[in-house]
Amino acid sequence: MTQNSRYRKRPNILITGTPGTGKTTTAAVLAEVTELRHINVGDFANEKNLTNGWDDTFDCYYINEDLLCDELENLMEEGGNIVDHHGCDFFPERWFDRVLVLQTDNSILYDRFTMRGYSDQKLASNTECEMFQVLLEEAKENYPEDIVVILRSDSLEDITKNVEKLTCWISNWSPVL
Numbered sequence: 370m371t372q373n374s375r376y377r378k379r380p381n382i383l384i385t386g387t388p389g390t391g392k393t394t395t396a397a398v399l400a401e402v403t404e405l406r407h408i409n410v411g412d413f414a415n416e417k418n419l420t421n422g423w424d425d426t427f428d429c430y431y432i433n434e435d436l437l438c439d440e441l442e443n444l445m446e447e448g449g450n451i452v453d454h455h456g457c458d459f460f461p462e463r464w465f466d467r468v469l470v471l472q473t474d475n476s477i478l479y480d481r482f483t484m485r486g487y488s489d490q491k492l493a494s495n496t497e498c499e500m501f502q503v504l505l506e507e508a509k510e511n512y513p514e515d516i517v518v519i520l521r522s523d524s525l526e527d528i529t530k531n532v533e534k535l536t537c538w539i540s541n542w543s544p545v546l
């Protein structure tokens with residue numbers, strides 16, 4: 370199968386971005402509307418025992434990336450997945466038809482971090498991650514530029530708008546066999 374060919378009946382979407390930008394919220398709403406499968410990578414890895422402890426800086430499990438990719442392969446091959454993760458460099462490029470990078474204004478993100486009770490150090494690391502557009506760079510390095518899309522996620526209206534746009538894109542998807 371050629372890379373990123375549209376052979377899947379339903380597309381695979383990756384939602385990435387700095388912690389707190391709204392990946393899980395957006396993915397959950399989108400999954401409900403479109404009936405695509407929401408895969409929260411951290412939770413999935415935890416359920417399948419594919420983790421190596423807890424990363425306190427980014428509030429997530431250290432994931433055994435090779436085992437996780439093996440475990441996800443069949444689902445991804447089938448299509449119709451919304452994968453929700455703060456990193457994207459270890460997934461095979463061929464898995465995704467769209468890579469969405471959520472971005473949030475730093476002052477808004479700061480409030481979300483304090484709501485989550487982040488320590489100063491954690492706050493600084495995550496704020497820097499957003500400021501330097503780490504996830505956008507990672508997405509651009511690992512996927513074709515024309516499938517990487519930035520989505521603003523400052524407000525609930527943004528989520529509504531993003532979900533509408535994505536639902537429309539998904540419903541227009543047709544496989545090319």
Ligand code: ADP
Binds near residue numbers: 390526527
């Ligand atoms: P992530 O999965 O990227 O870490 P979450 O979806 O868990 O982010 O969201 C973190 C917090 O920020 C939640 O309390 C959520 O309600 C809030 N939030 C996320 N995105 C938005 C948004 N666009 N507008 C308002 N609140 C948001």
Ligand code: MN
Binds near residue numbers: 392393394
């Ligand atoms: Mn999340």
